[in-house]
Amino acid sequence: xxxxxILVMNGPNLSRLGKREPEVYGSLTLDEINRGIAGAFPExxxxxxxxxxxxxxxxKLFEVEERGGCAGVVLNAGAFTHYSIALRDAISAIxxxxxxxxLSNVHKREEFRHHSVLSAVxxxxxxxxxxxxxxxxxxxxxLRD
Numbered sequence: 001x002x003x004x005x006i007l008v009m010n011g012p013n014l015s016r017l018g019k020r021e022p023e024v025y026g027s028l029t030l031d032e033i034n035r036g037i038a039g040a041f042p043e044x045x046x047x048x049x050x051x052x053x054x055x056x057x058x059x060k061l062f063e064v065e066e067r068g069g070c071a072g073v074v075l076n077a078g079a080f081t082h083y084s085i086a087l088r089d090a091i092s093a094i095x096x097x098x099x100x101x102x103l104s105n106v107h108k109r110e111e112f113r114h115h116s117v118l119s120a121v122x123x124x125x126x127x128x129x130x131x132x133x134x135x136x137x138x139x140x141x142x143l144r145d
Contacts, residue, residue, distance in 0.1 A: 011078035
């Protein structure tokens with residue numbers, strides 16, 4: 001593989017970034033965040049994917065697995081982090097390493113956000129660094145390469 005390929009995947013409500021609770025999630029849109037990631041790592045080929053639907057996220061993980069050549073996944077699963085056993089099982093079913101990321105520090109927020117059903121099947125978790133959480137997730141995957 002000549003270039004490293006990474007999937008950056010976002011779950012429900014992240015399409016609303018820049019509008020939804022900017023005091024928590026920041027003022028950048030998801031497109032602006034994605035452009036910033038691509039610009040910070042020009043040596044990486046990125047695929048960006050966002051869906052409000054659990055099944056679409058699962059299908060994307062399986063599609064990337066079948067296609068091959070992906071060095072890993074940076075995943076902000078949004079609310080699915082806290083209850084999606086189906087997404088957890090999909091992460092377990094693929095070989096590509098997955099880094100769980102969150103813009104906010106979920107442990108400083110509502111109690112229900114303190115638990116992730118995904119963390120145990122991810123290679124690591126990064127939370128609370130805003131947009132930099134995505135960049136740190138990419139760095140974590142590149143260190144494994």
